Structure formats: structure tokens, C-alpha cells
Amino acid sequence: MSTTDSTSTAAPEASTETLVHFENIKKQFGRLVALQDIELSIKEGEILALVGDNGAGKSTLMNVLCGVHQPTTGTLHYEGEPVSFSNPSDARERGIETVYQDLALMNDLDIASNIFIDQFPTRFDAGPLRLIDWNETYAEAEEILDYLNLDLDPHSEVSFLSGGERQLVAVARALSFDPQLLILDEPTSALSVAGTELVQDTMRQLREEGHTQVVVSHNFEEVLDLADRIAVLYQGEIADVVSPEAVDKRTLTNLITTGHR
Amino acid sequence: MSVIDSFRADRGGDDIVLALLDNMIWPILAITIIGTLVLVPQTFNNVRSVELLLHSSVGLGFLVLAESVCLISGHFDLSIGSIAGFSAMFTALALSPSNWALFSSPALGVLTILAVAMLIGAANGIMISKLGINPFLQTLAFLIIFEGAKIALSSLPVSDLPEGYTTIGSTPEIAVGALLATFLIVAFVMKNTPFGQAIYALGSEEESARAVGINTDRMIIAVYCLSGLFSGAAGLMLTGYTTTVSPETASGMVFPAFAASVIGGISLFGGRGKVSGALGGVLLLGLVQSALNLSGIGVAQIQAVNGIILLIAIVLYNTRSNIRSRILTAEASQ
Numbered sequence: 325m326s327t328t329d330s331t332s333t334a335a336p337e338a339s340t341e342t343l344v345h346f347e348n349i350k351k352q353f354g355r356l357v358a359l360q361d362i363e364l365s366i367k368e369g370e371i372l373a374l375v376g377d378n379g380a381g382k383s384t385l386m387n388v389l390c391g392v393h394q395p396t397t398g399t400l401h402y403e404g405e406p407v408s409f410s411n412p413s414d415a416r417e418r419g420i421e422t423v424y425q426d427l428a429l430m431n432d433l434d435i436a437s438n439i440f441i442d443q444f445p446t447r448f449d450a451g452p453l454r455l456i457d458w459n460e461t462y463a464e465a466e467e468i469l470d471y472l473n474l475d476l477d478p479h480s481e482v483s484f485l486s487g488g489e490r491q492l493v494a495v496a497r498a499l500s501f502d503p504q505l506l507i508l509d510e511p512t513s514a515l516s517v518a519g520t521e522l523v524q525d526t527m528r529q530l531r532e533e534g535h536t537q538v539v540v541s542h543n544f545e546e547v548l549d550l551a552d553r554i555a556v557l558y559q560g561e562i563a564d565v566v567s568p569e570a571v572d573k574r575t576l577t578n579l580i581t582t583g584h585r
Numbered sequence: 586m587s588v589i590d591s592f593r594a595d596r597g598g599d600d601i602v603l604a605l606l607d608n609m610i611w612p613i614l615a616i617t618i619i620g621t622l623v624l625v626p627q628t629f630n631n632v633r634s635v636e637l638l639l640h641s642s643v644g645l646g647f648l649v650l651a652e653s654v655c656l657i658s659g660h661f662d663l664s665i666g667s668i669a670g671f672s673a674m675f676t677a678l679a680l681s682p683s684n685w686a687l688f689s690s691p692a693l694g695v696l697t698i699l700a701v702a703m704l705i706g707a708a709n710g711i712m713i714s715k716l717g718i719n720p721f722l723q724t725l726a727f728l729i730i731f732e733g734a735k736i737a738l739s740s741l742p743v744s745d746l747p748e749g750y751t752t753i754g755s756t757p758e759i760a761v762g763a764l765l766a767t768f769l770i771v772a773f774v775m776k777n778t779p780f781g782q783a784i785y786a787l788g789s790e791e792e793s794a795r796a797v798g799i800n801t802d803r804m805i806i807a808v809y810c811l812s813g814l815f816s817g818a819a820g821l822m823l824t825g826y827t828t829t830v831s832p833e834t835a836s837g838m839v840f841p842a843f844a845a846s847v848i849g850g851i852s853l854f855g856g857r858g859k860v861s862g863a864l865g866g867v868l869l870l871g872l873v874q875s876a877l878n879l880s881g882i883g884v885a886q887i888q889a890v891n892g893i894i895l896l897i898a899i900v901l902y903n904t905r906s907n908i909r910s911r912i913l914t915a916e917a918s919q
Contacts, residue, residue, distance in 0.1 A: 413798055428796035430789035432856030433782075441786050442798040444779050455777050483913050497797070 341368040342404070343505060343536050344389065349398035351384050358384040359560045362398065366505070371527065371537045373547040376557030377580050382540045383509070385557065389538065390422040390507055391415035419504035423511065427494040429482050436465035436478035439497045468496045472526055488519025492526055499530075506530065507538045512546055524550060544573050558583035599912045606905045607857070610849045610865035617869055625876040634875075640757040642871030644669070644826060644835070646764045646864070647819035648842040649849070650771060651812040653863040656846055657775070658808040659788035659855025660720045663839055664709065664727035665816040670835035671731040672702040673820030677743040677830035680750060684743060691749030698824075699817040705731065706813015710806035728839070735832060742831035746824070754825015765864075767818070772860040784808060788855025837888075844895040845870045847902050870894065 342365045349362035359381045366372050374382045387393040388400065391409030399406045402418055409415040412422065429438050440461050447457035465478035472492055476485070482493060491511055498506055508527070512520040527537060527550055541547050547554055548568045556563040556579040563583040566575075575585050621628050629635060648665050655662045676698040679687040688694070709727055712718045754760050775781035786794040787804050795801045819838075824830050849866030851858030873894065877887050 412796075416798070424796055426793070426796075428790070428793035430786045430793050430856065432789040432852075433785060437782060437786075441782065441794075442779075444782065446779075452780075454779055456779060456782065458777075 342366070343368045343402070345401040346385070346388075347399040347401060349385075349388060349395045349400065351381075351388060351393060352396045357560055359388070359395075361561055364555055364562055364565065366536060366538060367552075368504075368536050369531065369534050370552040371531055371539060371550055373551035373554045374538060374540045374557065375542070375544075375547055375554055375576070375580060376563075379559075380557040380580070381560040382557055384560075386422070386507055386509060386538065386540050389415070389505075390420055416501060416503075419502075420507065421498035421501050421503035421505070422507040423491075423494045423498050423509065425509040425513065427490055429490060429494060431483040432481065434479050434481050435469070435476060435485075435493055435496075436462050438482050438493055439465050439468060439478075439500050441497075443500065464500070465496070468499055471499070472496055473529075486519060487515045488522040491515060491519065491523050495523075495526060495530075503535070505536045505538065507540075509540045510542065511539060512541070512543060520546070544576060548573070548576070556580060599915075603909060603912060606908060607850050607859070608862065609901070609905070610862045610869065613848065614865050614869050614872075617872055621872060621876045625880045627879050628872070628876045636757050636761075638871055638875045639761045639868075640826070641875065642867050643754070643760040643764045644819045644823035645838060645841055645845065645870065646867040647767070647815045647822060648835070648838055649845040649863050649867045650768060650860065651815035651819065652839070652842045653846045653849070653851045653858065653860055654771065654775075654784065654808055654815070655812045656851045656853065657788050657855060657858055657860075658784045658804070659791055660713070660805065660808060661724070661843075661853075662706075662709065662809065662812045662816075663721065663724040664705070664731060665812060665819070665842060666835045666837065666839040667728045667731035667735065668702050668705050668813055668816040669820035669823065669838070670830075670832075671735040671738075671820075672698045672705070672817045673824045673830045673834050674735045674738050674743070674832070675701050676820075677746055677824060678738055680747055681743050681745050683745050684739070689747055691747050691752075694747065694750040695753070695821060698821050699814055702817025702820060703810050703813040706809040706811070706816065707806060709813070710809030713809065714802040714805035732836065735834075740832055742829045744829040746828065746830075751825040751828045754822040755828055756825075760822050760825065763818075764822070767815070768860060768864045775860055780807075785856055788852070788857075790856070840895055841870055841891055844891070844898040847898040848894075850905075853902060 344366040346362045346364045349359055350357070351359040362385065374385060376382045384393060388395050391412045391414050394408065394410060400409070401407065407418065430441065433441065444456040445460035445464060446454045447460070448455040462478050469476050469478060472495065474489065474492055474496070476489060482490060485493065511523050511527070515523060524546065527539070530537060539547070539551065551568055553565055553567055554571070554576070555565045556576070558580065563579050564585070578585055627634070628638065648669060651665045652662060676694050678684040679697060680689060680694045682689070705727065709723055712723050713720050752759065753763065775784065783794065783799050783804055786799055787801055791801055820835060823834055845866030846863050847853060847866070848869060849858070849864065850862035873890070874887070877890055882890070
């Protein structure tokens with residue numbers, strides 16, 4: 325297994341500024357070593373795909389980045405500083421938002437409430453007594469939906485939406501925090517072809533507008549088509565970090581299943 | 586017209602059906618009023634009989650409020666009746682000169698009954714959120730414990746209570762006004778505050794609510810505290826209504842409270858329903874009770890009618906859920 329310094333495989337479009345650096349990260353659950361010797365950088369403005377077989381450590385690495393798990397050893401650097409996120413709120417404060425695979429949407433609530441559930445615009449704010457400014461909430465929700473080219477009424481219940489629309493509402497919620505880094509966990513795994521296209525178009529748009537994205541995906545087509553770089557995990561280690569132009573499906577399969585090209 | 590526009594236009598009809606399903610308490614209440622006017626017209630004989638109808642519903646109304654907030658949060662509370670009864674008995678004994686005589690201030694009495702009930706509610710919330718105990722089992726245990734504790738405290742009625750303490754519940758204008766004001770405030774809070782919306786989020790998908798940053802444990806404790814607080818208010822109103830606390834106070838009231846909440850459009854699985862609808866449920870049950878009382882039906886039969894109303898509420902709820910999921914399935918397949 326080879327561990328490649330990610331900075332050597334920069335995509336031409338991506339900025340050379342490193343936003344995140346995993347320095348020798350190890351994560352252990354009891355006797356199980358889920359991650360070890362992780363050296364990986366994420367550059368500003370790029371889409372980095374995390375791929376690997378089940379149990380390879382993709383989700384654990386994602387969870388270390390978004391504050392769900394804390395590394396056993398090693399250091400996480402964000403914007404050049406060592407950081408320690410003890411929960412997702414800490415990561416959010418630094419500008420890291422995650423769209424989980426299950427989307428974490430509330431089906432009985434409307435789109436605007438789902439987007440702003442934890443940060444409603446208020447018209448009166450006196451400590452614990454805060455009143456929601458619904459006009460502002462719907463106006464801002466409309467703005468975010470327009471930004472994502474989504475023709476949806478923010479008053480619609482989420483349970484009405486298609487899979488692709490639901491995914492993008494989850495992205496809209498993440499964007500409402502104005503994140504620097506967006507983590508997307510299997511964003512298209514449960515979507516139709518049309519839904520997948522909708523989500524992928526949005527990811528391209530977000531990249532054009534400078535958002536850094538980390539995508540955890542099983543979908544080779546998506547990874548090769550969208551990502552600026554692909555980090556392959558094998559048995560808890562970085563097997564390789566490659567450019568999509570430099571690999572084909574067979575190579576990627578070999579890396580995922582054996583840790584070698 | 587784009588595909589999405591035509592999709593939205595088609596959906597207009599479904600939106601109306603769904604809105605009707607969510608607010609069906611009001612047509613049901615209207616039909617019941619008309620039916621009562623025809624079959625038991627003396628229910629609305631004069632202003633006094635309407636006042637009596639509303640006054641007799643106040644205790645139940647606070648219990649419905651307690652249950653509704655719990656149900657919206659995706660939880661439920663079987664212990665509301667026993668919390669109301671126990672806190673009423675505890676405070677009555679503390680106030681009664683011929684019993685514990687701990688204090689005589691009506692204001693302190695009000696604070697005590699609300700605080701005792703809220704503390705029991707907080708214990709429910711802590712056990713459920715922090716120890717992961719199933720809400721059904723937890724609140725069933727508290728139902729049995731506090732029902733027994735109420736009788737253990739006194740097997741005899743306590744009636745020598747300070748007038749200032751019972752006035753709140755015995756004066757129709759104050760009792761009904763307090764109930765309506767509380768419903769209005771809770772409805773406003775549920776709709777217009779982040780706290781209220783977090784209760785809906787908790788009831789809709791607890792895991793999702795946690796994932797988006799809501800402190801679900803704290804919310805669950807807060808919800809059970811509110812449930813306890815409103816149960817205490819119910820105990821206070823029931824005490825005032827009869828100016829006595831007996832071992833029977835608030836016994837068996839949890840099921841009518843469930844029925845009123847569910848008929849009022851509150852979802853049994855959380856996340857849906859309006860507190861205003863639950864108020865409609867209270868009025869419906871109060872009306873039916875008054876009509877039955879005035880029509881000379883015996884207490885045992887009234888109990889059976891209560892059971893039938895609960896059954897109707899559940900059937901209505903199921904029908905509503907089925908129609909709703911049919912509409913949503915049709916939407917998803919478009």
C-alpha cells in the first residue's frame with residue numbers, strides 16, 4: 325500500500341491553498357483500528373472524493389472532519405491551525421457543514437423550516453425569548469433555493485419532494501450556514517438519474533463559486549466525472565490520492581479492493 | 586407551463602385535502618353542535634349552561650394541552666392524570682389546617698402545585714432522555730406510582746382549603762379565561778418561537794433533529810416539564826371546580842385527554858398538529874359530556890361513550906394518516 329502526499333496531485337482548477345490537513349491521524353474504537361497514518365490535504369475550492377470499500381474508513385474520516393469523532397492520535401489542521409472539534413457544532417463554527425446520507429430532514433416541516441431549523445431569523449431576541457421572523461425566513465429560503473436553481477415553494481412540506489429535491493434541501497440547509505467546506509455523504513446513492521443530475525449540477529455550481537467540497541461516494545462515474553482529486557481508502561489507510569484524469573475504473577477498482585493499482 | 590408548474594397546479598387539490606384533514610375537528614365540532622341542538626337542546630338553554638359547559642371542561646383542557654405538547658414532540662405521557670391528582674392532593678394537604686397545615690398562602694399553594702407537578706414531569710423527561718427508558722413504560726410507571734401515592738397521602742377528601750386557592754378554579758370567568766389564555770400562549774409559542782419549532786422537529790424525526798444541532802435531550806426534558814406544569818394547572822382547576830381534592834381527583838382523565846388531542850388533529854407519532862385543534866377537541870368532548878349528562882344517561886354509560894369517542898378518534902386518525910400517505914405516495918410517483 326502506498327501513501328501519497330496529496331499535494332502532489334493537485335487539480336489544475338483548485339487553489340493551492342490548503343484548507344484542511346490531516347496529520348498522521350489515527351482513530352481507534354476499542355481494539356478496532358478504523359484509521360491510521362492518515363496524511364491528507366484538502367485544498368480550497370476543490371471537490372475531493374473519498375472512496376473505498378465498506379469498512380475502509382471513509383465515514384470515520386468524514387466524521388473526524390465534521391466533529392462526530394475525535395482522532396485517537398494525530399492532528400487535524402484547519403486553515404493552517406491545529407484544531408480539535410469535540411462535536412459537529414465546533415466544526416460548524418469553523419465553517420464545516422455536513423450533509424449526511426440520511427439527509428436529516430424533518431418530513432412534517434416545510435422546506436424553509438428545514439433549512440433554518442437551528443438558526444431561524446428572528447424579529448425579537450431577548451435571551452431565551454426569541455420570535456421567528458417568518459417573512460424573513462421564507463424570503464431567505466427562497467433566495468437559497470433560487471441560488472440552487474430550485475423551483476420550489478419554501479412553504480412546501482419536505483414529504484412532498486422527490487429524492488433529488490430532498491437532497492438539495494439538505495444542501496440548502498448546509499449552505500444557509502455559509503460554510504467554507506461542505507461534506508456530502510453519498511449524495512446521489514438513493515437518487516434517480518434525473519435526481520443525480522440535479523445534485524451533480526449543483527455540486528459543479530458550488531465549485532465554480534469557490535465552495536470546497538468533500539464527497540463520500542461509491543459511484544465511480546460520479547467520482548471520475550466530478551472530483552478534482554480522489555482519495556482512496558483501504559483498510560483504514562490512504563491507499564492513494566489520484567487525479568481522475570490519471571485513473572480509469574479498473575485502476576480505481578484495484579485500489580479500492582487491494583490497496584494497489 | 587413548466588413540468589414543475591403543472592405539477593404544483595395538480596398538487597393544489599391535494600393541498601386542500603391535506604389542510605382539511607389537518608383541521609377536521611372544526612367541521613366535526615360544528616356537526617356535533619347541530620346534533621346536540623336537535624337531540625339535547627337544553628345543553629344550550631342559556632348563557633349559564635354554556636358557561637357551565639366551558640367551566641367543566643377546564644381541567645380536561647389543561648390535561649389535553651399537556652398531552653398535546655407531548656404528542657407533538659413524538660412522545661406521550663400516560664401519567665398526566667396522576668400527576669394532576671397527586672400534586673393537587675399534596676398541595677391540598679399542605680394547605681389544609683386540619684392536615685399538614687404547612688402554609689396558608691394561596692399564592693404559595695399555586696406555586697407548590699405547579700412546582701410539584703413540574704418536578705414530576707422533569708423526572709419523566711430525565712428518565713426518558715438520559716436513561717433511554719421507553720416513554721410508554723416510564724409514564725405508565727409514574728401513572729401507577731402517583732395514583733397510588735395520591736391515595737396513600739389521603740384516602741379521604743380534603744376540603745378545608747383557603748378560598749383564595751380555590752377561587753381560580755371555581756370562578757368560571759377566571760378558569761375559562763386562564764385556559765383560553767394558556768392555549769393562546771402555547772399556540773403562539775409553538776408557531777412563532779425556535780423552541781416551539783424544535784418541538785415539532787423533535788416529533789417529526791428525533792435523529793434528524795439531533796443531527797441538525799437541536800439538543801434533543803434538553804428538549805425532551807423541557808417537554809415533560811411543560812406536560813407536568815399543565816397537569817399541575819389541571820389539578821389546580823379541578824380542585825377549584827369542586828373546592829375539594831379527593832382520591833378520585835383526575836383519575837381516568839388521561840384517555841379523554843388523548844381522545845381530545847387526537848380528534849383535534851394532533852399526530853400520535855409526533856411532528857404534526859395544532860394546539861388550536863386540540864382546543865377544538867376539548868370543546869367537543871366537553872359538549873358531548875354535557876349533552877350526555879343532561880340527557881339523563883348514567884355514569885357507567887358515559888364511561889362507555891368516552892371509550893367509543895377514543896375509538897372514533899383513533900379510527901379518524903388512521904383514516905387521516907391513510908389518506909395522507911396515499912396522497913404523498915401518489916406525489917412521489919409523479
